[in-house]
Amino acid sequence: MASTDLRDRRPLSPHLQVYRPNLTMMMSILHRITGAALYFALLLGIWWLVALASGPEYFTFVNGIFGSWFGLLILFGATYALFHHMMGGIRHLIWDTGRAFAIPAAEHMAWMSLALAAGLTVLVFVAGWLAA
Amino acid sequence: MGRGFQTPLRRARGSGSAHEGTSHFLAQRVTAVFSILLAAFVMVLAVLLAGSDYETARAVAGNPFVAAGLLAAAATFVYHMMIGMQVIIEDYVHGALARPLLLAANVLFCGLVFILSALAIAKIAFGA
Numbered sequence: 282m283a284s285t286d287l288r289d290r291r292p293l294s295p296h297l298q299v300y301r302p303n304l305t306m307m308m309s310i311l312h313r314i315t316g317a318a319l320y321f322a323l324l325l326g327i328w329w330l331v332a333l334a335s336g337p338e339y340f341t342f343v344n345g346i347f348g349s350w351f352g353l354l355i356l357f358g359a360t361y362a363l364f365h366h367m368m369g370g371i372r373h374l375i376w377d378t379g380r381a382f383a384i385p386a387a388e389h390m391a392w393m394s395l396a397l398a399a400g401l402t403v404l405v406f407v408a409g410w411l412a413a
Numbered sequence: 414m415g416r417g418f419q420t421p422l423r424r425a426r427g428s429g430s431a432h433e434g435t436s437h438f439l440a441q442r443v444t445a446v447f448s449i450l451l452a453a454f455v456m457v458l459a460v461l462l463a464g465s466d467y468e469t470a471r472a473v474a475g476n477p478f479v480a481a482g483l484l485a486a487a488a489t490f491v492y493h494m495m496i497g498m499q500v501i502i503e504d505y506v507h508g509a510l511a512r513p514l515l516l517a518a519n520v521l522f523c524g525l526v527f528i529l530s531a532l533a534i535a536k537i538a539f540g541a
């Protein structure tokens with residue numbers, strides 16, 4: 282809608298759409314997405330605690346949902362989000378000390394955190410499967 | 414009032430978009446560090462309790478040390494995610510009504526989530 286308001290016609294600096302997507306930019310966005318996902322995924326943990334507090338019947342019911350293929354899929358995604366966000370958070374904490382801002386270092390940390398997040402997620406599920 | 418002798422920089426200091434300066438930034442970092450330890454604790458617990466029955470899970474989670482860890486995790490995660498979500502809302506929502514409403518909803522949601530988890534952990538720990 283054409284507006285004569287000066288505010289609507291002021292020039293804007295280039296934004297996201299003019300940049301070619303790159304690794305560190307994707308990781309930055311993913312840190313926020315995983316953080317927001319964890320905001321809601323925490324409810325899964327609380328649900329399990331409430332079930333455990335409620336008694337054997339409800340606990341078995343909730344455990345059944347978590348143990349179904351669909352439940353495990355959701356838990357796998359939530360666990361990956363947690364480890365991805367944790368590794369991203371550690372990268373932030375390293376940057377906060379003034380280190381690793383050069384592009385090669387930042388990209389190296391990005392690949393490392395992807396590998397570690399995937400590895401830790403698989404580790405938790407294999408260990409859980411062995412323990413169960 | 415009482416700020417007449419301050420330079421403009423002094424007055425601007427400590428005032429970000431949330432008017433609380435760097436306190437949230439620092440709290441985000443401190444809770445992040447604790448979250449690493451507490452998330453590791455929760456993951457280990459999840460592995461140990463995978464597939465266990467009600468009695469076992471209740472006994473393990475009811476141990477005072479484990480319950481204390483769970484409560485610390487709930488408090489840390491909820492505070493960390495509350496200030497994190499506040500930043501997200503402040504970044505994207507600018508409506509005169511939507512912004513304060515969502516900011517308030519965030520605090521309400523996080524408060525309720527923490528109360529619920531604290532009550533559940535307390536019930537498990539005290540064995541009611």
Ligand code: HEM
Pocket residue numbers: 312313314315316317319320323363366367368369370371373374441442445446448449452490491493494496497498500501
């Ligand atoms: C496991 C260890 C964790 C670490 C090391 C960590 C670290 C961080 C850091 C450093 C930030 C600030 C990012 C920035 O300034 O751009 C952040 C943001 C955030 N975190 Fe975490 N976090 C952790 C766990 C969690 C958990 C468990 C949740 C949710 C329950 C969570 C939710 C969020 C949210 C919603 C944000 C805001 C995202 C944004 O502003 O882009 N985090 N985290």
